[in-house]
Amino acid sequence: MIEQFPVLIVVTPLILSFVVNVAGLWNRRLCFYIVVVALASCVVFSLGILKTVLTQGEPIRYSLGNWQPPWGIEYVIDHLNALILVSVAVVALLVAVYAKRSLEQEIHESKIPQVYTLFLLQVTGLLGITATGDLFNLYVLLEIASFSAYAVIAMGERGADFAAFRYVIFGTIGACAYLLGTGYLYILTGSLNMIDVAHLLPQSFYSKALLVGLAFFMVGVGIKMGIFPLHVWLPDAYTLAPSAVSALLAPLFTKVGAYVIIRIMFTVFDPAFSIDLYPVTDIVGWLAAIGILFACIMALAQSDLKRMLCYLIVAEMGYILIGLASANRLGLTGAILHIVNDMFMMACLFTVAGAIFYQTGTRDIYQFRYLHRTMPITLAVFVVGALSVIGVPPLCGFFSKWYLLLGAIEAKQWALVVVLLISSLIYAVLFFRVIERAYLEPREDHSHASQKGHPAPTLDKVPLSMLAPMVFIAAGIILLGIFSGKIIAHIIEFAIPAAL
């Protein structure tokens, strides 16, 4: 049974997504439970896969339908995928539990089964992208994930349909660029299997076509993950989507894109090609540096909490790129750790934004006064997430930033070091702007002691099914921080290519 886990983790949500749709015709209340069962089994599968990888110490190679690679499609799971599979599955499960009440409030009852179907398809695509070892299969799964994202974003508030249309245009350019990259590699090597391509590529390292292929890959995945000059679709699409949907998409899709870039730069292309032969890492580094500063400044200008978080994602993607640009063990450790941490941190912040919207009906930071009296638990979760993103020590965000910083110092990329430090300061301003509005009360209100503007302190009116996942995600952030040493020593150390 356990040797079938690599395929089951993709097939289970895929098949159950159709079941959800059909079950929705009969009884809408069933849908949610099917989704939770599907995602809970994904968590079990991913943990099983991680355990197998850790015990056998080498990648799992699963040939689909027993067609031998490189002719057949192959799923290859090493330490890197296994770690990301676990985090995707866990975050998806928590967000699914959270989604129930939030969707019931924001989406018309008759559309709930469709949303759940797309939700599961989305997770199918993301898990598939992570598990597959075949370049073309990755393209198909990328499109599965994107299509469900387009459709489900369009169900959001006013303007979401237009944002979704723009996302379709950009996403299609991205996917087509990825496909072209695959085509260039196919011409040069005659293979689509990542490991096989990696063996065959060194013969054509000095070919211009290979460079064009890599450029297409970077642009394609860059659009999908929303790195700086290619991010224009991201803030609109993720802000206007339903809260629960952006809590799923925003943390997971962009990070899985970051995983794909690491896979292509360091597994398909030899690290020597991406680092020494051509200045790929330099370009990536400069893009990351400009992108982080741009995104931070744009985030400062926003009054909508969710839109601010969307720009934060663009900045966070820049952080991961900084790890790649330093191109040494420390930097890459930081990048991989940051992918995992950022899934939890962004899930935390976006679920909080959704919960505030659920109770108060606003996402405007300027309306957050007295929020600490009515939503203490939600705000506590927000503070955990915010401090982690800023990088305060016991929380996970500190450790990945620390490694990124060490990596940039070791690579002598002083510009990146400066950007890392400055952006952390801007982050602090960014979040304390929100925390200050929510926690501190203006003085004159106290002196008047009027009854009207002072809501009495109560617990959150957000249902438990939304609060519990948020608290779990916050706990996850703390645990990831405490155990980050163990994660690095047992998993990430083996995920970094040996050549570095």
Add this chain to the structure above:
Amino acid sequence: MIDTLFTHYNYWVFAVLLMIGLYSMMAKNNLMKKLIGMNIFQWAIILYFISIGAKRGAQIPIVVGAHGQGENLAIHAAEYINPLPHVLMLTAIVVGVATTGISLALLIAIYKRYNTIEEDKIIEALKK
């Protein structure tokens, strides 16, 4: 130079189509034209993949009368076209159709809500 221009004309067609598609996606104001540009962009890539699999004077990759005697059969790969890129494109066509379907559905929704599919007018309506 002139020689490569003529012998590899399929790649030139592919590149020109790709640019036409990209241009209309970026520069056109009408969302329907953007969608058509997107389709041209996708079909250009399909054309590209099809043409890398084709070979002059080769035949389809079916070996007649070879059933059951695969190991003692000498096959010259140069005589057959490469079917793999074509098969990949079957999937890419499906993906393209799905993209078109989704964007048409979105266009209908947009038209119903804003009564126009001109980008600048929609942005104007959204600002109100």
